[in-house]
Amino acid sequence: MDKNLNGIKVGVLGGGVSNEREISLQSAHQASSVLRKRGFKTAFIDIITTDRDKVEKTIAYHKIDLAFIALHGEFGEDGKIQEILGQMNIPYTGSEPQSSYFAMDKIASKGIFIKQNIPTAPFIACYKEGAQPFVKKYPVVVKPYYAGSSIGISIVRKKSQLNEALREAFSLQDKVLIESYIEGRELTVGILEDKPLGVVEIVPKKGYFDFKTKYSDGMAEFIAPAALSQQTCALVQEAAIRAHTALGCRHFSRVDIRLHTEGTPYVLEVNSIPGLTTHSLLPLSARCCGISFDELILKMVTLAFYGQKQIQEIKKD
Numbered sequence: 001m002d003k004n005l006n007g008i009k010v011g012v013l014g015g016g017v018s019n020e021r022e023i024s025l026q027s028a029h030q031a032s033s034v035l036r037k038r039g040f041k042t043a044f045i046d047i048i049t050t051d052r053d054k055v056e057k058t059i060a061y062h063k064i065d066l067a068f069i070a071l072h073g074e075f076g077e078d079g080k081i082q083e084i085l086g087q088m089n090i091p092y093t094g095s096e097p098q099s100s101y102f103a104m105d106k107i108a109s110k111g112i113f114i115k116q117n118i119p120t121a122p123f124i125a126c127y128k129e130g131a132q133p134f135v136k137k138y139p140v141v142v143k144p145y146y147a148g149s150s151i152g153i154s155i156v157r158k159k160s161q162l163n164e165a166l167r168e169a170f171s172l173q174d175k176v177l178i179e180s181y182i183e184g185r186e187l188t189v190g191i192l193e194d195k196p197l198g199v200v201e202i203v204p205k206k207g208y209f210d211f212k213t214k215y216s217d218g219m220a221e222f223i224a225p226a227a228l229s230q231q232t233c234a235l236v237q238e239a240a241i242r243a244h245t246a247l248g249c250r251h252f253s254r255v256d257i258r259l260h261t262e263g264t265p266y267v268l269e270v271n272s273i274p275g276l277t278t279h280s281l282l283p284l285s286a287r288c289c290g291i292s293f294d295e296l297i298l299k300m301v302t303l304a305f306y307g308q309k310q311i312q313e314i315k316k317d
Contacts, residue, residue, distance in 0.1 A: 002302060010035050010301060011064030011090075013081065015046040018073025019151050019172070027276040028070035034297040035068070050075045056084055066304055067092040068297075069273055073147060077273045078104040093304040095272045099248035103272040106145045106177055109247055116246040118239060119266045121179045121258070126166065128174040135162065139181040142166060144173040155181060182258035182266045187226060189240035190274070190285030191253045192299060196237035198288020200281055201226035222281070225288045232263065239265040247272075251303040254282045 012035070014028025015021055028044060035042045043062040047055060059067070067085050069092055075081060079097035086097065095103065102108050113120040125145070126133050139157040142165040152172045154165035169176040186204075190197035201223040228236065240255035247270055254274035258266045274282035276297070286296045 005040070005301070005305060007041070008065040008305070009041040009043065009063065010066050010068050011043045011045045011059065011062050012068045012070055013045050013047055013059075013076070014070045015048060016071040016073065016076045017048065017050055018071075018076065019147065020072035023275055023277060024070055024072045024076065026278075027072070027280070028068075030276050030278075030293075031068055031070050031297050034294050035301070038294065038298060040301075047071060047076070047081070050080070052080075052084060055081070056088065059084070059088065059090070064090060066090065066301065068301060068304075069093050070276060072273060072275065074104075077271075078146070091304045091307065093300045094251060095247075095249040095253070099250065100272045102247045103249060103253070103270045104146055106143070106269055107175065109243075109270060110177075112246050113243060113267055116242065118242050118246060119264050121182050121266050121268065123177050123179040126176045126178060128170050128176075133162075133166075133178055135159070135178060137180070141177075141179045141181050142169050143177050143179065144169050145175040145177055146173055179268075182260050184261045185226075185259040187236055187257045187259050187265070188281045188285065189237055189255045189257065190282040191241060191244045191249070191255065192251075192286060192291070192296070193303065194241070194244070194251065196241045197282075197285040197291070198224060199226040199228060199233055199236050200224045200285050200288070201228075202281075222284055224284045228259075232259070235263075236265045239267055243267045243270050251307065252282070252300060254285065 012028045012032045014024050016024050032042050032044055043064055045062055067090050071081060077100060079100035082097040082100050085092045107125050110120050110123060124133055139155055141155055143153045152169045154168060156162050156165045186202040188200050203221040205220060236257055239257060243255050244253050249272055254271040256268040258268060260266060283293045283296055
C-alpha cells in the first residue's frame with residue numbers, strides 16, 4: 001500500500017435506491033473485500049434514501065477519509081452523491097457531479113457526442129405525454145434515457161412492436177430514446193487513469209445483452225481481448241477515450257460501443273461507475289492489460305486520494 005494511504009478510512013457506498021440496487025450491493029461488497037484484504041480500515045455504508053440531510057448524516061457518522069462509490073443508477077451515478085461528498089470535502093472515486101450527470105443522461109451525452117463529432121447512433125427523444133414518434137426505418141432500440149444495466153431496453157424489429165417497447169420504457173421514466181440499431185459487434189472499453197484499456201467483445205448466446213444476460217452465468221461469451229485488427233482496435237479505443245473526455249469524466253469509466261459492419265465504432269454510452277461484480281466488464285478490460293481486480297480497486301482509491309490533494313493544493317495557491 002502507498003505509505004500516504006496508511007491509516008485512512010474508506011467508506012464504501014453501496015445499495016442505493018435505483019433498480020440497480022442489488023448489483024450495487026455486489027459491487028460494494030467486492031470492493032470492500034479487496035480493501036480490507038489490503039489493510040484499509042473500511043466502513044460499508046448502505047444508501048437507502050435520497051434525502052440529502054439523512055445521507056450526509058449517515059456518511060458523517062462513519063468518519064471516513066475517502067468514499068469509494070459503488071452506487072449504480074439514480075442517486076449514485078448521476079452526480080447527486082458526488083455533490084454531497086464534495087460539500088463535505090470528502091475525496092471520492094470516479095467523476096465529478098456534472099460529468100456524472102452527463103454520462104447518466106443519455107440525451108445530454110449524445111448531444112455532446114454529436115457536437116464533438118464522435119460517432120453515435122442516430123436517435124429521437126420521446127416524452128411520455130403525447131409521444132407519437134415516427135420511425136422511418138427498423139430495427140431500432142428503445143431505452144429509458146436515465147438508466148443502466150440495460151434495464152427497460154427493447155430491440156424493435158417492426159412497427160407493430162414499437163408501442164409495447166415504449167410502454168415498457170415509459171413505465172420506468174418519462175423520457176425515452178429511440179435509437180437506430182447499429183448492425184455489427186457489441187464492444188466495451190474500460191478507461192483507467194484517463195487512458196483506454198483492452199477492448200472486450202460481448203457475444204450473447206441468444207437475443208441481446210439485456211439485464212438477465214449481463215448478470216447470469218453462461219448467457220454470454222466475453223472475448224477479451226476482442227479479435228480485432230490493430231487498426232480497428234485503435235479506432236475503437238480512440239472513440240472510447242474521446243467519449244470519456246468529451247463528458248469530462250475523470251480517472252475511470254467504461255464506454256459501450258457498437259462496431260458497425262462497415263468498420264465505424266459508434267459510441268452508445270459512457271458508464272461513469274461501472275459494475276465491479278464477478279460478471280462486470282471493466283475488470284475484464286483491465287485484465288487484458290495485466291491489471292488484476294485488486295490492483296484496479298487500489299488504483300481507483302489512489303486516484304481519488306491524490307486527485308483531491310491536487311485540488312486542495314490548487315485552491316491554496
